[in-house]
Amino acid sequence: MRIIGGELKGRVIKSPPRGQGYVRPLQDKIKGAIFNILQDKVAEANVLDLFAGSGTFGFESLSRGARQVTFVESDWRLIRLLEENLRLLGLEERGLVLHGNALEVIEDLGATEKMFDLIFSDPPYRQGLAKMSLLKAAECAIVAESGCWITETHKKEDLPEVAGGIVFWSRRLYGGTAVSFYKRVS
Numbered sequence: 001m002r003i004i005g006g007e008l009k010g011r012v013i014k015s016p017p018r019g020q021g022y023v024r025p026l027q028d029k030i031k032g033a034i035f036n037i038l039q040d041k042v043a044e045a046n047v048l049d050l051f052a053g054s055g056t057f058g059f060e061s062l063s064r065g066a067r068q069v070t071f072v073e074s075d076w077r078l079i080r081l082l083e084e085n086l087r088l089l090g091l092e093e094r095g096l097v098l099h100g101n102a103l104e105v106i107e108d109l110g111a112t113e114k115m116f117d118l119i120f121s122d123p124p125y126r127q128g129l130a131k132m133s134l135l136k137a138a139e140c141a142i143v144a145e146s147g148c149w150i151t152e153t154h155k156k157e158d159l160p161e162v163a164g165g166i167v168f169w170s171r172r173l174y175g176g177t178a179v180s181f182y183k184r185v186s
Helices: 029-043 056-063 076-089 101-112 129-140
Strands: 047-051 066-072 097-098 116-121 142-154 166-174 175-182
Touching: 029 116, 029 142, 029 166, 029 175, 047 056, 047 101, 056 066, 056 076, 056 116, 066 076, 066 101, 076 097, 076 129, 101 129, 116 129, 129 142, 129 166
Parallel strands: 047 066, 047 116, 066 097, 116 142
Antiparallel strands: 142 175, 166 175
C-alpha cells in the first residue's frame, strides 16, 4: 500500500500478507475521493481511525497534516503492523495505537471526554458495526463540534439519517462500496 497525498506521498507502508482475509484495505480511488471531499478539514485535525486494519486512512491523514491519529484495532497482528509503520514513517509521536473492541474503546474515549475532528470507521461489512459504532459515538460524544464521521460500508447497509447531534450529509457509491459522511451540528 502507498500513501497518495501530502508530505509522505509515494511512501509505501507495510500491509498484511494477501489472502489472509482479515483486512480490506481502502482502495486508492476511494481514499482519494474521501480526501478530496474533506480537503481543509484534515490539517491539524485530531483523527480517530476505527477498525483501523492496516491504517490506510490514518496514515493518509498524518501525511496530509493531521495533528494526531488514534488507531483502534482488535487484531494483535495488525497492532504490531500499525506500530511498525509508525516507526518506519517516523510518526510515533503523532500516532497512538489502541488495542480493543471498537465499541468499548469509543466508550472509554467518551469517559475521558476525548473528542475527534475526523472519525473514519471501516468495520467488517454487513455485521451492523457501522450503525452501532455511529450510534455509540453519538451517545459518548466523541465527535468534536463541526467534526465529521466517515464510514465505509457495503452499499446495501442501512445507516440512520441522524444519530444524536450527528447528521448525515452525503453518500458516495464506488461499485459495491458506499462511503457515508456525517457532521456534528450544534
